[in-house]
Amino acid sequence: MLAGCNPWGGYNFAYLDEDTKRMVRRALLKAVAIPGHQIPFSSREMPLPYGWGTGGIQVTASIIGPADTLKVIDQGADDTTNAVSIRQFFTRTTGVATTEKTRAATIIQTRHRIPETPLRAGQIMVYQVPLPEPLRVLEAREVETRKMHAYQEYGLIFVRLYEDVVRYRKIATSYNYPVEVNGHYLMSPSPIPKFDNPKMHRSPALHLFGAGREMRVYAVPPFTSVVSLDFEDHPFEVQRWDQACALCHSRDSFLDEIVTDDRGGRMFVCSDTDYCSERRDEGDAS
Amino acid sequence: MTDPYPSVLLCVEELTKFYGRRTGCRNVSFQLWPGEVLAIVGESGSGKTTLLRCVSGLMPPSSGSVHLSDGSGRTIDVLTLSEAQRRKLIRSDFGFVHQDAHEGLRMGISAGANTGERLMAIGVRHFGRIRAESLSWLERVEMDLSRIDDLPSAFSGGMLQRLQIARNLITRPRLLFLDEPTGGLDVSVQARLLDLLRELVEELSASVILVTHDLTVARLLSHRLVVMQKGEVVETGLTDQVLDDPQHSHTQLLVSSILQT
Numbered sequence: 231m232l233a234g235c236n237p238w239g240g241y242n243f244a245y246l247d248e249d250t251k252r253m254v255r256r257a258l259l260k261a262v263a264i265p266g267h268q269i270p271f272s273s274r275e276m277p278l279p280y281g282w283g284t285g286g287i288q289v290t291a292s293i294i295g296p297a298d299t300l301k302v303i304d305q306g307a308d309d310t311t312n313a314v315s316i317r318q319f320f321t322r323t324t325g326v327a328t329t330e331k332t333r334a335a336t337i338i339q340t341r342h343r344i345p346e347t348p349l350r351a352g353q354i355m356v357y358q359v360p361l362p363e364p365l366r367v368l369e370a371r372e373v374e375t376r377k378m379h380a381y382q383e384y385g386l387i388f389v390r391l392y393e394d395v396v397r398y399r400k401i402a403t404s405y406n407y408p409v410e411v412n413g414h415y416l417m418s419p420s421p422i423p424k425f426d427n428p429k430m431h432r433s434p435a436l437h438l439f440g441a442g443r444e445m446r447v448y449a450v451p452p453f454t455s456v457v458s459l460d461f462e463d464h465p466f467e468v469q470r471w472d473q474a475c476a477l478c479h480s481r482d483s484f485l486d487e488i489v490t491d492d493r494g495g496r497m498f499v500c501s502d503t504d505y506c507s508e509r510r511d512e513g514d515a516s
Numbered sequence: 517m518t519d520p521y522p523s524v525l526l527c528v529e530e531l532t533k534f535y536g537r538r539t540g541c542r543n544v545s546f547q548l549w550p551g552e553v554l555a556i557v558g559e560s561g562s563g564k565t566t567l568l569r570c571v572s573g574l575m576p577p578s579s580g581s582v583h584l585s586d587g588s589g590r591t592i593d594v595l596t597l598s599e600a601q602r603r604k605l606i607r608s609d610f611g612f613v614h615q616d617a618h619e620g621l622r623m624g625i626s627a628g629a630n631t632g633e634r635l636m637a638i639g640v641r642h643f644g645r646i647r648a649e650s651l652s653w654l655e656r657v658e659m660d661l662s663r664i665d666d667l668p669s670a671f672s673g674g675m676l677q678r679l680q681i682a683r684n685l686i687t688r689p690r691l692l693f694l695d696e697p698t699g700g701l702d703v704s705v706q707a708r709l710l711d712l713l714r715e716l717v718e719e720l721s722a723s724v725i726l727v728t729h730d731l732t733v734a735r736l737l738s739h740r741l742v743v744m745q746k747g748e749v750v751e752t753g754l755t756d757q758v759l760d761d762p763q764h765s766h767t768q769l770l771v772s773s774i775l776q777t
Binding site: 383395463 | 599604607624626632636637638642643647665
């Protein structure tokens with residue numbers, strides 16, 4: 231199943247060599263054992279720049295098998311440059327089936343979104359994480375942040391929320407919103423909108439996070455509690471929109487604002503393209 | 517466990533710190549009672565700050581012991597606490613005002629967040645309460661309340677020290693460490709700040725260990741004095757007594773070098 235599996239030859243199955251994949255999987259096992267805790271791994275150079283998803287690609291490459299079905303999204307869409315390139319990369323190096331359907335996928339690699347369609351047990355979400363350390367903006371010393379995690383000294387993250395309320399009269403952080411995992415570790419959920427935070431709470435799917443440049447992986451195992459931090463008098467809230475999706479008329483999904491002309495015309499559509507088109511197909515059928 | 521030091525808040529015994537072959541401080545022992553202000557004086561390099569850092573748990577000494585009464589009759593051995601316990605103790609029971617405000621403050625976040633941080637660290641999760649407490653403490657250290665949302669980098673030296681004091685006192689620590697709190701400030705600001713410190717310390721009935729090279733500051737604030745030279749204690753006693761009738765030659769030198777006005 232190794233080199234002979236893909237038509238391009240020369241590369242191992244899923245690009246990384248077997249020892250590297252094993253190393254990443256060992257780190258992932260640790261990560262699953264300690265939910266939300268960042269585990270160091272020796273990140274490899276990948277054939278794309280840092281910031282384009284090197285961490286997520288290494289995680290996917292380490293866990294993917296010939297029987298998997300892969301879905302890749304970027305900003306919720308299956309057809310954007312990054313999503314297309316990463317999907318093509320895995321098609322070439324593994325030959326596995328790809329899909330745009332959330333329900334059909336066994337592995338979903340993502341940058342910004344968790345699909346609107348509820349995840350099920352057995353599915354794996356892989357996140358591309360730029361900055362795994364939620365305390366880094368406030369505390370530059372790695373030794374110190376590790377101690378803060380170990381002793382659960384998380385007062386500092388509330389300083390960040392406090393500054394938000396002072397400046398904007400509410401917690402304005404709208405993405406990468408800090409969460410507490412399994413009652414202990416503070417975790418950065420990567421740049422997903424806070425709209426998606428509640429989807430992680432007790433999710434039946436496995437969530438794996440990979441940060442290539444920062445050389446960290448972490449995980450939220452299935453059915454683990456994920457609580458978004460807040461103040462008692464400024465509780466956590468997700469984004470809401472006044473209108474429904476212009477295409478599928480959904481009122482429950484995360485909407486993107488699209489400028490349609492230079493005279494102020496704009497429309498709001500679902501950011502999750504698969505969810506939107508599925509709803510439109512259903513609408514046509516009925 | 518019974519309390520071997522009844523009514524004593526802090527008991528330091530034979531504290532010694534070596535930096536390689538150099539001596540930071542050697543065989544320093546003293547006791548501190550609740551509500552007392554103890555000044556450690558001496559010239560530059562005499563080991564004052566080393567002593568303060570060892571006693572406050574910021575730096576491990578080479579040998580010696582530090583015992584703290586927990587207020588309910590038990591004694592805590594500060595130096596053998598686990599790191600987690602020590603950090604918790606420092607966070608809740610100690611305050612530390614540094615000479616250099618940049619060391620004691622977070623310069624990248626607003627004044628209000630600086631004062632509120634300790635409340636958030638001990639688990640207060642109500643924004644309104646944190647805000648109200650911060651405002652009340654900024655008022656008590658006589659800061660302009662309209663500056664609560666400004667960054668400390670826009671503050672003057674005197675304001676930075678006031679902010680540091682508010683940040684530390686907001687959780688009402690039992691023991692306050694002051695490392696040259698008025699160093700580098702002009703004389704009028706110094707005088708006002710010292711007045712303020714004296715009032716607040718009295719009001720909170722906190723115990724204070726004050727490190728200073730300035731005998732005038734020690735005279736104004738402290739009840740008792742420890743005089744250090746080359747890492748060792750050369751004289752201790754009531755502040756007025758030591759300053760009016762110095763016994764040790766080094767103390768006599770320090771006292772005689774105060775400018776007479």
